[in-house]
Amino acid sequence: MGFFEDTNYFFGHAIDAMDVDDNIEALLVTPNRSVTVKIPLEMDDGTLRVFKGYRVQHNNARGPFKGGLRYAAEMDLDEAHSLASLMTWKTALAEIPYGGAKGGITVDVRELNRRELERLTRQFVNSIHEFIGPQTDIPAPDMNTNAQVMAWIMDQYSTLHGHTPAVVTGKPVDLYGAEGREAATGRGVVYVIEELLKDESRDIEETTFTIQGLGNVGSFAARFPDGLGAKIIGVSDVSGGVYDERGLPVREILEHTSSGGLLEGYAGSDAITNDELLTLPTDVLVPAAIGGVINESNMREVRASYVVEAANSPVTPKADEHLKKKGVIVVPDILANAGGVIVSYHEWVQNLQNFSWKEERANAELHDKITEAYRDVRKLAKSRNLDLRTAAFVLAIGRVGKATVLRGIR
Amino acid sequence: MDGDPRNVGFFEFLSTEERAEFAEVSELVAFTPGETLIEEGSEPSSLFVLTSGRVEVSKRIPRHGERILAEIDAANEKTVVGERGLLDSRGASATVRAKGEVEAIKIPREKFRAMISAGSPAAYKLATRITRILARRLTRLDEKVVETIRELEYRGETDLDVFRDKLVTEWTV
Numbered sequence: 319m320g321f322f323e324d325t326n327y328f329f330g331h332a333i334d335a336m337d338v339d340d341n342i343e344a345l346l347v348t349p350n351r352s353v354t355v356k357i358p359l360e361m362d363d364g365t366l367r368v369f370k371g372y373r374v375q376h377n378n379a380r381g382p383f384k385g386g387l388r389y390a391a392e393m394d395l396d397e398a399h400s401l402a403s404l405m406t407w408k409t410a411l412a413e414i415p416y417g418g419a420k421g422g423i424t425v426d427v428r429e430l431n432r433r434e435l436e437r438l439t440r441q442f443v444n445s446i447h448e449f450i451g452p453q454t455d456i457p458a459p460d461m462n463t464n465a466q467v468m469a470w471i472m473d474q475y476s477t478l479h480g481h482t483p484a485v486v487t488g489k490p491v492d493l494y495g496a497e498g499r500e501a502a503t504g505r506g507v508v509y510v511i512e513e514l515l516k517d518e519s520r521d522i523e524e525t526t527f528t529i530q531g532l533g534n535v536g537s538f539a540a541r542f543p544d545g546l547g548a549k550i551i552g553v554s555d556v557s558g559g560v561y562d563e564r565g566l567p568v569r570e571i572l573e574h575t576s577s578g579g580l581l582e583g584y585a586g587s588d589a590i591t592n593d594e595l596l597t598l599p600t601d602v603l604v605p606a607a608i609g610g611v612i613n614e615s616n617m618r619e620v621r622a623s624y625v626v627e628a629a630n631s632p633v634t635p636k637a638d639e640h641l642k643k644k645g646v647i648v649v650p651d652i653l654a655n656a657g658g659v660i661v662s663y664h665e666w667v668q669n670l671q672n673f674s675w676k677e678e679r680a681n682a683e684l685h686d687k688i689t690e691a692y693r694d695v696r697k698l699a700k701s702r703n704l705d706l707r708t709a710a711f712v713l714a715i716g717r718v719g720k721a722t723v724l725r726g727i728r
Numbered sequence: 729m730d731g732d733p734r735n736v737g738f739f740e741f742l743s744t745e746e747r748a749e750f751a752e753v754s755e756l757v758a759f760t761p762g763e764t765l766i767e768e769g770s771e772p773s774s775l776f777v778l779t780s781g782r783v784e785v786s787k788r789i790p791r792h793g794e795r796i797l798a799e800i801d802a803a804n805e806k807t808v809v810g811e812r813g814l815l816d817s818r819g820a821s822a823t824v825r826a827k828g829e830v831e832a833i834k835i836p837r838e839k840f841r842a843m844i845s846a847g848s849p850a851a852y853k854l855a856t857r858i859t860r861i862l863a864r865r866l867t868r869l870d871e872k873v874v875e876t877i878r879e880l881e882y883r884g885e886t887d888l889d890v891f892r893d894k895l896v897t898e899w900t901v
Binding site: 336337338339341342712716719720722723726727 | 887888889890891892894895896898899900
């Protein structure tokens, strides 16, 4: 089962729990619009290459379409569709006034230099500019796209439509970007963990953490609990991990990795493999790297009491079922990693107002939004005896559903 | 209009002797506009064969006041009201009120019951006739029920409405 099937599985599970009619399910699942465009590109060496670009706009019942653009060799319309629908549920769950979208280009970015990547991006904007806009569809960074790519999109769109910073989020801080966006997803993960531990009457200082992945999300997720006095006993990156049951010197490790070093070369603690990391005797396990890492082959060895999905789909449906039966609480990705899209929303709000918030306000707003989402999910889960993931989907589907019936069918 | 059962079309199915038998027990009654022939919930009623005028049949609906069920015009149909009361021992199921001047032949319930007890063929013939009227009304009622159900299914029960009700009643946090 791939990532997309996983998403559809969890969505289907919630739809079944709600006992929704097939016609309504079709209304919620079918995307509003899918666009496929041709992007011809002259490479620096004079050869011509033709790429395909996509934008799937899944649902805008609650507001303008919102979702990332990914540049990847395996990107196609089906993938964009699944990811677009996931954005619809994620924005609904976070209660930000957006729908869901996703898009990108089928391209291996390693084959392009920076100038080619810029031309490709601008060409893509030329092809889709009629379908995006600050009140229509607002793209954001995703796999292999970053703040620089967003800056090119903003610039190209602005040459066609006039100055429009709010057409895209995840821009560089020096060009209408939001302070703290890089850290936002990791910060959101930590806020959710704090609420979770409160609910479970656990002291954060008495709780042990294990974090897989020290990238954009994991490194920030690791930094915050450390600041709160938590004991992080295991961390890993692509090269492998380190473990110390008395707690790792996280600050030191992050200094080592942020200067480009791999954990493999870090000699301060016991080395372990990524597989071993997932089965450490820890209270909270935070998979913050890639999808599918907790699956049928290792689900029986997971010893954590809580799994917080900082990455997208790190727990497969089979493993999810198993953990549920075992009594492990899994905080689902659409809730745990919603910090990114929430801060994107804040960036958009500030762009529309030609105003910028101070860091304290930005963090406070993120905290309010994500903890409120967590509280809603927890409340629904408790009252209807659902796991957190099903409750999150039910809540999101309910919000999109209400907006849909209130608007009516045109 | 003549109030004698011997001259009223409704009693055509009876022989001259049998009609004379009913002439003995029946009485001609007249109602002024708005006057009640039968009151819902009251004692089982007598039978009224309408000979002229119009009546309105209505029923009380809990919390919704009174609802008009039918209007019967003696000029259009040879008809009776109170037929259920004649055969059944329960109270009247609806109110019948005169819409204008109304004339009718009243066959009091107790006199009819006495004829039945005495084995009067005329009374049994009338009972059979009333049964046929009831059967026809029951058929019409069945059709009406089916029509109403269908109407209800269409009215306010679209897929979207069902979904909205589900979200609001079952799935609101």
